[in-house]
Amino acid sequence: MNNNRNTKILVWNIRGINSKKKWDAIRNKIEESASQIICLQETKRESFDSFYIKKFCMRHLDQFAYAPSVGASGGIITIWNGSLYDGTIVQCNSYAVTVKMHCR
16 A cells, blocks of 8 residues: 655744734645644643634644643644544654654
């Protein structure tokens, strides 16, 4: 069985994710790039849940791991398509989120 797959990853320093204007820009860039894995830094957000992620991600981007911001700085999130990848969180601290991806 050939399990080769081209994976598109979007990496972006977004400088804050707490406004509709940012949500729209992120959603547009994700759609344009057709990425299956999204890595955002400088989210400036302390927590994420599935409801919040739906504000800027399409439905198929349904799995995530994040490191919260500390006050108004930092914050990292990795979001991926759970029907294509199993993600295992390897490390998570205030400076990095490491997720090992396995193709389904």
